[in-house]
Amino acid sequence: MQIAGMLLISVVFMILIYAVILYNHLIVIKHNVGKAWSNIDVLLTQRYDELPKLVEVCKAYMQHERGTLEAVMQARSRVSLAQQHHDIEALGVAEDFLRQGLGRLFIQVEDYPELKADKQFLHLQQRISGLENAIADRREFYNESVTRNNTRIEQFPDVFLARLFAFKPFKLLKFKPEQTGDVDIKSLLDNPANTN
Protein backbone atom coordinates (compact mmCIF):
# COMPACT_ATOMS: atom_id res chain seq x y z
CA MET A 1 0.00 0.00 0.00
CA GLN A 2 2.86 2.30 0.87
CA ILE A 3 4.46 1.64 -2.53
CA ALA A 4 1.19 2.28 -4.36
CA GLY A 5 0.95 5.56 -2.46
CA MET A 6 4.49 6.51 -3.38
CA LEU A 7 3.81 5.72 -7.04
CA LEU A 8 0.66 7.80 -6.99
CA ILE A 9 2.50 10.73 -5.42
CA SER A 10 5.26 10.41 -8.06
CA VAL A 11 2.77 10.42 -10.92
CA VAL A 12 0.90 13.43 -9.49
CA PHE A 13 4.22 15.22 -8.98
CA MET A 14 5.20 14.57 -12.62
CA ILE A 15 1.85 15.83 -13.89
CA LEU A 16 2.27 18.96 -11.77
CA ILE A 17 5.74 19.63 -13.18
CA TYR A 18 4.37 19.10 -16.69
CA ALA A 19 1.52 21.54 -16.02
CA VAL A 20 3.97 24.17 -14.70
CA ILE A 21 6.10 23.77 -17.83
CA LEU A 22 3.05 24.13 -20.08
CA TYR A 23 1.83 27.19 -18.19
CA ASN A 24 5.22 28.92 -18.32
CA HIS A 25 5.45 28.19 -22.02
CA LEU A 26 2.00 29.70 -22.64
CA ILE A 27 3.20 32.83 -20.83
CA VAL A 28 6.34 32.94 -23.02
CA ILE A 29 4.39 32.74 -26.28
CA LYS A 30 1.94 35.36 -25.04
CA HIS A 31 4.86 37.68 -24.33
CA ASN A 32 6.31 36.86 -27.75
CA VAL A 33 3.17 38.35 -29.29
CA GLY A 34 3.62 41.44 -27.08
CA LYS A 35 7.23 41.80 -28.20
CA ALA A 36 6.24 41.33 -31.86
CA TRP A 37 3.71 44.13 -31.42
CA SER A 38 6.36 46.38 -29.81
CA ASN A 39 8.60 45.76 -32.84
CA ILE A 40 5.89 47.16 -35.15
CA ASP A 41 5.02 49.93 -32.70
CA VAL A 42 8.57 51.26 -32.77
CA LEU A 43 8.55 51.54 -36.56
CA LEU A 44 5.08 53.08 -36.70
CA THR A 45 6.27 55.75 -34.26
CA GLN A 46 9.31 56.47 -36.40
CA ARG A 47 7.24 56.75 -39.56
CA TYR A 48 4.80 59.00 -37.67
CA ASP A 49 7.74 61.34 -36.96
CA GLU A 50 9.08 61.22 -40.52
CA LEU A 51 5.87 61.81 -42.49
CA PRO A 52 5.40 65.52 -41.57
CA LYS A 53 8.96 66.20 -42.76
CA LEU A 54 8.16 64.57 -46.10
CA VAL A 55 4.91 66.51 -46.44
CA GLU A 56 6.69 69.79 -45.58
CA VAL A 57 9.27 69.22 -48.31
CA CYS A 58 6.54 68.31 -50.81
CA LYS A 59 4.45 71.37 -49.88
CA ALA A 60 7.23 73.68 -51.04
CA TYR A 61 6.97 72.28 -54.58
CA MET A 62 3.47 70.81 -54.91
CA GLN A 63 1.22 73.86 -54.67
CA HIS A 64 -1.72 72.15 -56.42
CA GLU A 65 -1.72 68.83 -54.60
CA ARG A 66 -2.96 69.93 -51.18
CA GLY A 67 -5.65 67.19 -51.18
CA THR A 68 -3.13 64.39 -51.51
CA LEU A 69 -0.88 65.83 -48.81
CA GLU A 70 -3.79 66.30 -46.43
CA ALA A 71 -4.97 62.73 -47.11
CA VAL A 72 -1.53 61.45 -46.11
CA MET A 73 -1.58 63.48 -42.88
CA GLN A 74 -5.12 62.32 -42.04
CA ALA A 75 -4.18 58.69 -42.66
CA ARG A 76 -1.12 59.23 -40.44
CA SER A 77 -3.38 60.44 -37.61
CA ARG A 78 -5.70 57.43 -38.04
CA VAL A 79 -2.74 55.04 -37.83
CA SER A 80 -1.48 56.80 -34.72
CA LEU A 81 -4.89 56.65 -33.04
CA ALA A 82 -5.28 52.94 -33.81
CA GLN A 83 -1.71 52.35 -32.61
CA GLN A 84 -2.33 54.13 -29.30
CA HIS A 85 -5.53 52.19 -28.66
CA HIS A 86 -3.88 48.94 -29.74
CA ASP A 87 -6.82 48.46 -32.13
CA ILE A 88 -5.47 45.90 -34.61
CA GLU A 89 -8.46 45.99 -36.99
CA ALA A 90 -8.51 49.79 -37.17
CA LEU A 91 -4.74 49.81 -37.66
CA GLY A 92 -5.04 47.48 -40.66
CA VAL A 93 -7.63 49.77 -42.28
CA ALA A 94 -5.66 52.95 -41.46
CA GLU A 95 -2.48 51.39 -42.86
CA ASP A 96 -4.30 50.67 -46.13
CA PHE A 97 -5.32 54.34 -46.38
CA LEU A 98 -1.83 55.57 -45.57
CA ARG A 99 -0.16 53.29 -48.10
CA GLN A 100 -2.67 54.31 -50.77
CA GLY A 101 -2.05 57.97 -49.93
CA LEU A 102 1.72 57.54 -50.08
CA GLY A 103 1.47 55.63 -53.35
CA ARG A 104 -0.60 58.46 -54.84
CA LEU A 105 1.82 61.08 -53.50
CA PHE A 106 4.85 59.35 -54.99
CA ILE A 107 3.07 59.11 -58.37
CA GLN A 108 2.28 62.83 -58.33
CA VAL A 109 5.89 63.62 -57.49
CA GLU A 110 6.72 62.37 -61.00
CA ASP A 111 5.16 65.63 -62.31
CA TYR A 112 7.62 67.74 -60.24
CA PRO A 113 11.16 67.14 -61.54
CA GLU A 114 12.65 69.69 -59.13
CA LEU A 115 11.12 67.90 -56.15
CA LYS A 116 12.33 64.55 -57.48
CA ALA A 117 15.85 65.93 -57.55
CA ASP A 118 15.66 67.46 -54.06
CA LYS A 119 18.20 65.69 -51.81
CA GLN A 120 16.10 66.00 -48.67
CA PHE A 121 13.08 64.56 -50.46
CA LEU A 122 15.11 61.66 -51.82
CA HIS A 123 16.49 60.93 -48.37
CA LEU A 124 13.02 61.00 -46.77
CA GLN A 125 11.48 58.93 -49.57
CA GLN A 126 14.19 56.31 -49.17
CA ARG A 127 13.78 56.30 -45.41
CA ILE A 128 10.00 55.98 -45.51
CA SER A 129 10.24 53.20 -48.11
CA GLY A 130 12.71 51.43 -45.79
CA LEU A 131 10.31 51.81 -42.88
CA GLU A 132 7.41 50.52 -45.01
CA ASN A 133 9.42 47.40 -45.91
CA ALA A 134 10.36 46.84 -42.27
CA ILE A 135 6.73 47.32 -41.16
CA ALA A 136 5.60 44.76 -43.77
CA ASP A 137 8.22 42.25 -42.54
CA ARG A 138 7.36 42.80 -38.90
CA ARG A 139 3.65 42.52 -39.65
CA GLU A 140 4.39 39.03 -41.00
CA PHE A 141 6.42 38.27 -37.87
CA TYR A 142 3.61 39.56 -35.63
CA ASN A 143 1.00 37.47 -37.47
CA GLU A 144 3.20 34.38 -37.23
CA SER A 145 3.58 34.94 -33.47
CA VAL A 146 -0.18 35.40 -33.12
CA THR A 147 -0.92 32.26 -35.14
CA ARG A 148 1.47 30.21 -33.02
CA ASN A 149 -0.11 31.54 -29.81
CA ASN A 150 -3.67 30.96 -31.07
CA THR A 151 -2.84 27.44 -32.28
CA ARG A 152 -1.11 26.51 -29.03
CA ILE A 153 -3.99 27.58 -26.78
CA GLU A 154 -6.38 25.40 -28.78
CA GLN A 155 -4.14 22.34 -28.80
CA PHE A 156 -4.29 19.41 -26.39
CA PRO A 157 -3.16 19.46 -23.56
CA ASP A 158 -2.51 23.24 -23.46
CA VAL A 159 -6.19 23.96 -24.04
CA PHE A 160 -7.04 22.92 -20.44
CA LEU A 161 -4.60 25.40 -18.91
CA ALA A 162 -5.48 28.08 -21.47
CA ARG A 163 -9.15 27.84 -20.50
CA LEU A 164 -8.42 27.58 -16.78
CA PHE A 165 -6.22 30.71 -16.79
CA ALA A 166 -8.20 32.55 -19.50
CA PHE A 167 -5.50 32.83 -22.14
CA LYS A 168 -7.07 34.73 -25.02
CA PRO A 169 -6.37 34.52 -28.76
CA PHE A 170 -4.91 37.62 -30.43
CA LYS A 171 -6.17 39.25 -33.63
CA LEU A 172 -4.15 39.13 -36.84
CA LEU A 173 -2.97 42.42 -38.33
CA LYS A 174 -4.49 42.32 -41.83
CA PHE A 175 -3.55 44.58 -44.71
CA LYS A 176 -5.19 44.26 -48.12
CA PRO A 177 -3.14 41.77 -50.18
CA GLU A 178 -2.06 44.44 -52.67
CA GLN A 179 -0.86 46.61 -49.78
CA THR A 180 1.40 44.08 -48.14
CA GLY A 181 4.27 44.44 -50.57
CA ASP A 182 6.60 47.39 -51.00
CA VAL A 183 5.17 50.58 -52.46
CA ASP A 184 5.91 49.92 -56.16
CA ILE A 185 5.73 53.30 -57.84
CA LYS A 186 6.50 51.96 -61.30
CA SER A 187 3.55 49.56 -61.33
CA LEU A 188 1.27 52.26 -60.00
CA LEU A 189 2.32 54.55 -62.86
CA ASP A 190 1.66 51.78 -65.37
CA ASN A 191 -1.89 51.37 -64.05
CA PRO A 192 -3.84 54.64 -64.53
CA ALA A 193 -6.74 53.31 -62.42
CA ASN A 194 -4.60 53.85 -59.33
CA THR A 195 -4.13 57.54 -60.02
CA ASN A 196 -7.75 58.71 -59.71
Next chain:
Amino acid sequence: MLQQWLENYITNGSGLSWFALLVLTATTIWLLINAFSNMLRARMIEDIATSKIRSAAQGYVELIGRADWLPGPDIRAPLSGKNCVWYSYTIEARIGGGWFSRLLQRSGWEVLDRGASTELFQLSDDTGACIIDPESAQVYTTTQDVWFGSSQWPEGPIGASETVPLKPLGINMSMGVGRYRYQERRIACGTELYALGHFDTIGSDYAGDLSHDVAAILRSWKRDEAFLLRRYDSNKDGQLDEKEWVSVRRDAQILAKEHHKLNATGSTFHTLSETQDKRLPFILATGSPSGLVSRHRKRALLSLLGVAGTASFLAYILWLGYLS
Protein backbone atom coordinates in the same frame (compact mmCIF):
# COMPACT_ATOMS: atom_id res chain seq x y z
CA MET B 1 14.50 -15.79 -13.54
CA LEU B 2 15.06 -12.08 -12.82
CA GLN B 3 12.45 -12.24 -10.07
CA GLN B 4 14.15 -15.28 -8.52
CA TRP B 5 17.54 -13.59 -8.65
CA LEU B 6 16.15 -10.39 -7.13
CA GLU B 7 14.28 -12.29 -4.41
CA ASN B 8 17.43 -14.24 -3.55
CA TYR B 9 19.44 -11.04 -3.57
CA ILE B 10 17.03 -9.25 -1.29
CA THR B 11 16.15 -12.08 1.10
CA ASN B 12 19.54 -13.79 1.33
CA GLY B 13 21.70 -10.73 0.94
CA SER B 14 21.96 -7.73 3.13
CA GLY B 15 18.40 -6.64 2.40
CA LEU B 16 17.74 -3.83 -0.03
CA SER B 17 20.89 -2.47 -1.60
CA TRP B 18 20.73 1.23 -0.96
CA PHE B 19 23.36 1.80 -3.59
CA ALA B 20 21.21 0.10 -6.28
CA LEU B 21 18.19 2.13 -5.17
CA LEU B 22 20.18 5.34 -5.30
CA VAL B 23 21.49 4.61 -8.81
CA LEU B 24 18.01 3.74 -10.07
CA THR B 25 16.47 6.84 -8.50
CA ALA B 26 19.21 9.10 -9.92
CA THR B 27 18.81 7.53 -13.38
CA THR B 28 15.04 8.05 -13.26
CA ILE B 29 15.43 11.71 -12.25
CA TRP B 30 18.09 12.30 -14.92
CA LEU B 31 15.89 10.74 -17.62
CA LEU B 32 12.93 12.79 -16.42
CA ILE B 33 14.91 16.04 -16.60
CA ASN B 34 16.17 15.02 -20.05
CA ALA B 35 12.61 14.29 -21.23
CA PHE B 36 11.25 17.62 -19.99
CA SER B 37 14.17 19.67 -21.31
CA ASN B 38 13.87 18.08 -24.78
CA MET B 39 10.14 18.64 -24.79
CA LEU B 40 10.65 22.27 -23.80
CA ARG B 41 13.30 22.76 -26.49
CA ALA B 42 10.95 21.31 -29.12
CA ARG B 43 8.14 23.63 -28.05
CA MET B 44 10.45 26.65 -27.98
CA ILE B 45 11.67 26.02 -31.55
CA GLU B 46 8.09 25.46 -32.70
CA ASP B 47 6.72 28.62 -31.09
CA ILE B 48 9.28 31.26 -32.08
CA ALA B 49 8.32 33.08 -35.27
CA THR B 50 10.94 33.47 -38.00
CA SER B 51 12.38 36.95 -38.56
CA LYS B 52 13.58 38.43 -41.84
CA ILE B 53 17.22 39.53 -41.59
CA ARG B 54 16.43 43.00 -43.02
CA SER B 55 13.98 43.82 -40.25
CA ALA B 56 14.90 41.49 -37.38
CA ALA B 57 14.64 43.13 -33.97
CA GLN B 58 17.74 43.30 -31.78
CA GLY B 59 17.78 40.39 -29.35
CA TYR B 60 16.90 36.71 -29.42
CA VAL B 61 15.60 35.77 -32.88
CA GLU B 62 15.06 32.83 -35.21
CA LEU B 63 16.41 33.07 -38.76
CA ILE B 64 16.19 30.66 -41.68
CA GLY B 65 18.38 31.03 -44.74
CA ARG B 66 21.29 29.67 -46.73
CA ALA B 67 24.76 29.13 -45.29
CA ASP B 68 27.50 30.87 -47.25
CA TRP B 69 31.18 31.76 -46.99
CA LEU B 70 32.43 35.17 -46.07
CA PRO B 71 35.19 36.61 -48.27
CA GLY B 72 38.55 35.14 -47.29
CA PRO B 73 40.33 31.80 -47.27
CA ASP B 74 38.29 28.60 -47.66
CA ILE B 75 37.21 26.67 -44.60
CA ARG B 76 38.28 23.03 -44.91
CA ALA B 77 37.21 20.19 -42.64
CA PRO B 78 40.40 18.75 -41.09
CA LEU B 79 39.67 15.03 -41.58
CA SER B 80 37.96 14.82 -44.99
CA GLY B 81 39.54 17.99 -46.46
CA LYS B 82 36.13 18.99 -47.86
CA ASN B 83 35.12 22.65 -48.16
CA CYS B 84 32.39 23.74 -45.77
CA VAL B 85 31.28 26.71 -43.66
CA TRP B 86 31.44 24.79 -40.36
CA TYR B 87 32.80 21.44 -39.16
CA SER B 88 33.34 19.38 -36.03
CA TYR B 89 35.44 16.24 -35.80
CA THR B 90 36.43 13.44 -33.42
CA ILE B 91 39.33 10.98 -33.69
CA GLU B 92 39.04 7.89 -31.53
CA ALA B 93 41.20 4.83 -30.94
CA ARG B 94 40.00 1.32 -30.17
CA ILE B 95 40.68 0.22 -26.60
CA GLY B 96 41.88 -3.22 -25.71
CA GLY B 97 41.25 -4.98 -22.39
CA GLY B 98 38.22 -6.66 -20.92
CA TRP B 99 34.55 -5.79 -21.46
CA PHE B 100 34.31 -3.90 -18.17
CA SER B 101 37.14 -1.48 -18.97
CA ARG B 102 35.66 -0.94 -22.47
CA LEU B 103 32.25 -0.26 -20.94
CA LEU B 104 33.75 2.36 -18.67
CA GLN B 105 35.51 3.95 -21.66
CA ARG B 106 32.39 4.64 -23.74
CA SER B 107 31.84 1.47 -25.78
CA GLY B 108 35.47 0.65 -26.36
CA TRP B 109 36.64 3.89 -28.02
CA GLU B 110 38.91 6.47 -26.48
CA VAL B 111 38.81 10.05 -27.78
CA LEU B 112 42.24 11.19 -29.00
CA ASP B 113 41.30 14.52 -30.50
CA ARG B 114 38.19 16.55 -31.12
CA GLY B 115 37.39 20.06 -32.23
CA ALA B 116 34.93 22.37 -33.97
CA SER B 117 35.26 25.33 -36.29
CA THR B 118 34.95 28.82 -34.81
CA GLU B 119 35.32 30.56 -38.21
CA LEU B 120 32.68 33.14 -39.04
CA PHE B 121 30.33 32.46 -41.92
CA GLN B 122 27.23 34.03 -43.41
CA LEU B 123 23.52 33.27 -43.39
CA SER B 124 21.43 34.95 -46.08
CA ASP B 125 17.72 35.07 -46.81
CA ASP B 126 15.84 36.96 -49.52
CA THR B 127 16.09 40.24 -47.56
CA GLY B 128 19.71 40.36 -46.38
CA ALA B 129 22.70 38.63 -44.85
CA CYS B 130 23.91 38.06 -41.32
CA ILE B 131 27.31 37.00 -39.99
CA ILE B 132 27.22 33.88 -37.81
CA ASP B 133 29.75 33.47 -35.02
CA PRO B 134 29.46 29.71 -34.29
CA GLU B 135 31.45 29.80 -31.06
CA SER B 136 29.46 28.07 -28.26
CA ALA B 137 26.66 27.13 -30.66
CA GLN B 138 24.81 23.84 -30.34
CA VAL B 139 25.09 22.59 -33.91
CA TYR B 140 22.74 19.94 -35.26
CA THR B 141 23.44 18.28 -38.59
CA THR B 142 21.28 15.62 -40.17
CA THR B 143 24.21 13.42 -41.21
CA GLN B 144 27.81 12.75 -40.23
CA ASP B 145 30.71 10.94 -41.86
CA VAL B 146 32.13 7.97 -40.00
CA TRP B 147 35.06 5.94 -41.32
CA PHE B 148 37.99 3.90 -40.05
CA GLY B 149 41.72 3.79 -40.64
CA SER B 150 45.04 2.52 -39.38
CA SER B 151 46.72 5.86 -38.66
CA GLN B 152 45.69 8.58 -36.21
CA TRP B 153 44.90 11.03 -39.03
CA PRO B 154 43.04 9.70 -42.10
CA GLU B 155 45.18 9.02 -45.18
CA GLY B 156 42.73 8.73 -48.05
CA PRO B 157 39.42 10.28 -49.17
CA ILE B 158 36.21 9.06 -47.60
CA GLY B 159 33.54 7.16 -49.57
CA ALA B 160 29.89 8.22 -50.02
CA SER B 161 28.64 5.15 -48.10
CA GLU B 162 30.37 6.42 -44.97
CA THR B 163 27.90 9.27 -44.54
CA VAL B 164 25.29 8.08 -42.06
CA PRO B 165 22.16 9.69 -40.63
CA LEU B 166 22.45 10.71 -37.00
CA LYS B 167 20.29 8.78 -34.54
CA PRO B 168 17.97 10.71 -32.19
CA LEU B 169 20.23 10.12 -29.22
CA GLY B 170 23.40 10.74 -31.23
CA ILE B 171 24.52 7.12 -30.77
CA ASN B 172 26.54 5.84 -33.70
CA MET B 173 26.61 2.11 -34.26
CA SER B 174 28.80 2.13 -37.39
CA MET B 175 31.16 -0.81 -37.64
CA GLY B 176 34.39 -0.93 -39.56
CA VAL B 177 37.93 -2.22 -39.70
CA GLY B 178 40.82 -0.19 -38.35
CA ARG B 179 42.31 0.89 -35.09
CA TYR B 180 41.12 4.47 -35.49
CA ARG B 181 37.63 5.84 -35.99
CA TYR B 182 37.05 9.26 -37.55
CA GLN B 183 33.79 11.18 -37.19
CA GLU B 184 33.11 14.46 -38.94
CA ARG B 185 30.05 16.71 -39.21
CA ARG B 186 29.93 19.57 -41.71
CA ILE B 187 27.66 22.37 -42.85
CA ALA B 188 28.24 22.73 -46.58
CA CYS B 189 28.04 26.05 -48.40
CA GLY B 190 24.51 26.53 -49.78
CA THR B 191 22.84 24.36 -47.13
CA GLU B 192 19.50 25.49 -45.73
CA LEU B 193 20.27 26.57 -42.18
CA TYR B 194 18.10 27.21 -39.15
CA ALA B 195 19.59 29.59 -36.57
CA LEU B 196 18.41 30.74 -33.15
CA GLY B 197 20.54 33.25 -31.25
CA HIS B 198 21.29 36.84 -30.29
CA PHE B 199 20.89 39.20 -33.24
CA ASP B 200 22.80 42.46 -33.25
CA THR B 201 23.37 45.22 -35.76
CA ILE B 202 26.76 46.88 -35.50
CA GLY B 203 29.07 49.20 -37.37
CA SER B 204 26.72 52.18 -37.54
CA ASP B 205 28.55 55.47 -37.73
CA TYR B 206 25.46 57.52 -36.99
CA ALA B 207 26.73 60.62 -35.27
CA GLY B 208 23.85 60.95 -32.78
CA ASP B 209 24.26 60.23 -29.09
CA LEU B 210 22.08 57.35 -27.86
CA SER B 211 21.53 58.71 -24.34
CA HIS B 212 20.62 62.08 -25.81
CA ASP B 213 18.03 60.40 -28.04
CA VAL B 214 16.60 58.43 -25.10
CA ALA B 215 16.26 61.66 -23.11
CA ALA B 216 14.55 63.40 -26.06
CA ILE B 217 12.06 60.54 -26.45
CA LEU B 218 11.30 60.55 -22.71
CA ARG B 219 10.82 64.36 -22.76
CA SER B 220 8.34 64.12 -25.64
CA TRP B 221 6.41 61.31 -23.93
CA LYS B 222 6.27 63.19 -20.62
CA ARG B 223 4.56 66.07 -22.42
CA ASP B 224 1.72 63.66 -23.32
CA GLU B 225 0.75 62.31 -19.91
CA ALA B 226 -2.47 60.72 -21.22
CA PHE B 227 -0.42 58.64 -23.67
CA LEU B 228 1.97 57.51 -20.92
CA LEU B 229 -0.84 56.48 -18.59
CA ARG B 230 -2.81 54.72 -21.31
CA ARG B 231 0.20 52.73 -22.35
CA TYR B 232 2.15 52.06 -19.16
CA ASP B 233 -0.20 52.37 -16.19
CA SER B 234 -0.65 48.61 -15.89
CA ASN B 235 -2.28 48.68 -12.43
CA LYS B 236 -4.63 51.53 -13.51
CA ASP B 237 -4.01 53.65 -10.39
CA GLY B 238 -3.66 56.86 -12.43
CA GLN B 239 0.07 57.24 -11.88
CA LEU B 240 3.29 55.57 -12.94
CA ASP B 241 5.18 53.75 -10.22
CA GLU B 242 8.86 52.80 -10.32
CA LYS B 243 8.18 49.45 -12.05
CA GLU B 244 6.10 51.13 -14.73
CA TRP B 245 8.81 53.76 -15.30
CA VAL B 246 11.28 50.95 -15.93
CA SER B 247 9.05 49.85 -18.82
CA VAL B 248 8.86 53.44 -20.11
CA ARG B 249 12.65 53.82 -20.06
CA ARG B 250 13.18 50.39 -21.64
CA ASP B 251 10.84 51.22 -24.54
CA ALA B 252 12.50 54.61 -24.99
CA GLN B 253 15.87 52.87 -25.25
CA ILE B 254 14.53 50.37 -27.80
CA LEU B 255 13.09 53.22 -29.85
CA ALA B 256 16.36 55.17 -29.71
CA LYS B 257 18.38 52.11 -30.74
CA GLU B 258 16.05 51.45 -33.68
CA HIS B 259 16.40 55.11 -34.61
CA HIS B 260 20.19 54.75 -34.58
CA LYS B 261 20.01 51.60 -36.68
CA LEU B 262 17.78 53.16 -39.33
CA ASN B 263 19.75 56.40 -39.44
CA ALA B 264 23.10 54.75 -39.89
CA THR B 265 24.93 56.68 -42.57
CA GLY B 266 27.73 54.18 -43.04
CA SER B 267 27.72 50.47 -43.68
CA THR B 268 26.17 48.33 -40.97
CA PHE B 269 26.20 44.57 -40.59
CA HIS B 270 24.17 42.06 -38.68
CA THR B 271 25.57 39.34 -36.45
CA LEU B 272 24.10 36.31 -34.76
CA SER B 273 25.94 34.88 -31.79
CA GLU B 274 25.64 33.35 -28.33
CA THR B 275 23.18 34.97 -25.92
CA GLN B 276 24.14 36.33 -22.52
CA ASP B 277 21.10 34.62 -21.02
CA LYS B 278 22.20 31.01 -20.48
CA ARG B 279 18.58 29.81 -20.51
CA LEU B 280 18.32 30.74 -24.19
CA PRO B 281 20.28 28.32 -26.36
CA PHE B 282 22.30 29.33 -29.41
CA ILE B 283 21.30 26.76 -32.04
CA LEU B 284 22.46 26.15 -35.60
CA ALA B 285 20.81 23.29 -37.51
CA THR B 286 20.81 22.04 -41.05
CA GLY B 287 17.45 21.16 -42.57
CA SER B 288 14.03 22.41 -41.60
CA PRO B 289 13.01 23.41 -38.05
CA SER B 290 10.38 20.66 -38.12
CA GLY B 291 13.19 18.10 -38.41
CA LEU B 292 14.87 19.57 -35.35
CA VAL B 293 11.57 19.60 -33.43
CA SER B 294 11.01 15.96 -34.36
CA ARG B 295 14.51 15.06 -33.17
CA HIS B 296 13.89 16.65 -29.74
CA ARG B 297 10.45 14.99 -29.53
CA LYS B 298 12.02 11.58 -30.22
CA ARG B 299 14.64 12.20 -27.53
CA ALA B 300 11.91 13.24 -25.07
CA LEU B 301 9.89 10.13 -25.91
CA LEU B 302 12.88 7.81 -25.53
CA SER B 303 13.73 9.43 -22.19
CA LEU B 304 10.12 9.03 -21.04
CA LEU B 305 10.21 5.35 -22.00
CA GLY B 306 13.42 5.13 -19.98
CA VAL B 307 11.66 6.80 -17.02
CA ALA B 308 8.81 4.29 -17.28
CA GLY B 309 11.32 1.42 -17.33
CA THR B 310 13.53 2.56 -14.46
CA ALA B 311 10.57 3.70 -12.35
CA SER B 312 8.83 0.32 -12.82
CA PHE B 313 12.02 -1.51 -11.91
CA LEU B 314 12.45 0.72 -8.87
CA ALA B 315 8.88 0.05 -7.77
CA TYR B 316 9.34 -3.67 -8.31
CA ILE B 317 12.49 -3.78 -6.15
CA LEU B 318 10.75 -1.79 -3.44
CA TRP B 319 7.76 -4.12 -3.61
CA LEU B 320 9.99 -7.20 -3.27
CA GLY B 321 11.83 -5.58 -0.39
CA TYR B 322 8.49 -4.70 1.22
CA LEU B 323 7.27 -8.31 0.93
CA SER B 324 10.44 -9.70 2.45
